[in-house]
Amino acid sequence: MKNTSKQSTLLKKKNIKIARKYKSDADVVLFEGDRLDLMKLLPAKSVKLVVTSPPYNIGKEYEQRKGLDVYLAEQEETLKEAIRVLSDDGSICWQVGNHIAKDGEVFPLDALIYTIGKKLGLKLRNRIIWHFGHGLHCSKRFSGRHESIVWFTKTDEYTFNLDPIRVPQKYPGKRNFKKNEKYGTLSGNPLGKNPSDVWEIPNVKNNHPEKNGHPCQFPIELIERFVLSMTNAGDIVLDPYLGVGSALCAAVIHGRKGYGSDIMKKYLDIAEERINAAAAGTLKRRQMGTPVYQPNGGKLAETPPEFKKARENLFGAGF
Ligand SMILES: C[S@@+](CC[C@H](N)C(=O)[O-])C[C@H]1O[C@@H](n2cnc3c(N)ncnc32)[C@H](O)[C@@H]1O
Numbered sequence: 395m396k397n398t399s400k401q402s403t404l405l406k407k408k409n410i411k412i413a414r415k416y417k418s419d420a421d422v423v424l425f426e427g428d429r430l431d432l433m434k435l436l437p438a439k440s441v442k443l444v445v446t447s448p449p450y451n452i453g454k455e456y457e458q459r460k461g462l463d464v465y466l467a468e469q470e471e472t473l474k475e476a477i478r479v480l481s482d483d484g485s486i487c488w489q490v491g492n493h494i495a496k497d498g499e500v501f502p503l504d505a506l507i508y509t510i511g512k513k514l515g516l517k518l519r520n521r522i523i524w525h526f527g528h529g530l531h532c533s534k535r536f537s538g539r540h541e542s543i544v545w546f547t548k549t550d551e552y553t554f555n556l557d558p559i560r561v562p563q564k565y566p567g568k569r570n571f572k573k574n575e576k577y578g579t580l581s582g583n584p585l586g587k588n589p590s591d592v593w594e595i596p597n598v599k600n601n602h603p604e605k606n607g608h609p610c611q612f613p614i615e616l617i618e619r620f621v622l623s624m625t626n627a628g629d630i631v632l633d634p635y636l637g638v639g640s641a642l643c644a645a646v647i648h649g650r651k652g653y654g655s656d657i658m659k660k661y662l663d664i665a666e667e668r669i670n671a672a673a674a675g676t677l678k679r680r681q682m683g684t685p686v687y688q689p690n691g692g693k694l695a696e697t698p699p700e701f702k703k704a705r706e707n708l709f710g711a712g713f
Pocket residue numbers: 427428429430446447448449450456457608610611612613634635636637638639640641655656657658661
């Protein structure tokens with residue numbers, strides 16, 4: 395495994411060239427059309443990270459529900475092309491939730507995408523659980539509060555920079571206690587610990603600073619972890635199902651190039667505005683590493699008497 399220590403150039407202001415057609419000298423390409431039409435224009439092995447969240451085939455405004463087999467065949471086509479454009483030390487990260495059939499049956503897309511990736515010769519490195527606090531309240535199954543990211547590599551020689559994505563330890567002041575030459579010294583890494591494969595990052599709902607007219611945006615922070623750990627400055631990041639460009643904002647913020655496609659022009663227009671703001675250092679966003687908000691007292695966090703009564707009615711007093 396390659397462990398390159400070159401870090402992001404966290405640029406405050408950067409002049410970038412944004413193109414609406416594929417141009418090899420552009421910093422950012424925003425292609426209106428089908429993902430395969432963009433990907434076919436890209437040279438083999440030219441992209442370091444393909445990170446995306448495809449439609450889930452659940453009938454959002456940008457998709458028509460289709461048979462699961464048809465949907466998965468389309469995902470396979472996208473993955474095949476992703477593998478062609480991926481450099482040998484590159485990574486593919488597919489962020490997916492569940493496909494819910496009309497009768498309520500749940501199909502975990504990560505498992506299905508894993509099967510396709512494995513068939514195409516990819517190697518799984520992590521299945522990351524992205525946990526978030528808000529979403530639909532279900533009445534016939536447990537409410538979904540996680541999605542996953544299937545991280546594949548093409549070879550065993552892949553880029554993985556852990557230092558830029560370390561997170562604070564729970565007990566950073568812990569010291570070595572074994573009676574050896576390290577006794578009494580700090581035991582943790584000064585840059586923090588490995589963030590693990592369970593990530594708690596708020597999803598983009600109405601009160602989120604990044605909410606921008608798309609029903610299911612990536613939080614930029616989620617993609618920053620992939621960009622920083624799996625690419626180096628100047629590398630190319632590709633999101634074939636771009637939406638409002640969150641993945642490319644993460645790329646631009648950290649001095650990478652970014653290409654993306656979407657069939658909806660209105661999303662690409664928003665993406666262009668956001669990417670320009672990212673380059674200018676003015677993009678409204680939740681900073682990477684901001685702790686998840688916990689209510690600290692206040693009226694809204696108090697249990698109302700009606701709720702206490704309802705529990706008592708169900709369980710009897712004392713519960
Ligand atoms: C789950 S959303 C991605 C949102 C994105 N991650 C963001 O942060 O905005 C999937 C996107 O894929 C786009 N899409 C659907 N079919 C497509 C296709 N054949 N080629 C390219 N994009 C497509 C949709 O318009 C939608 O914006």
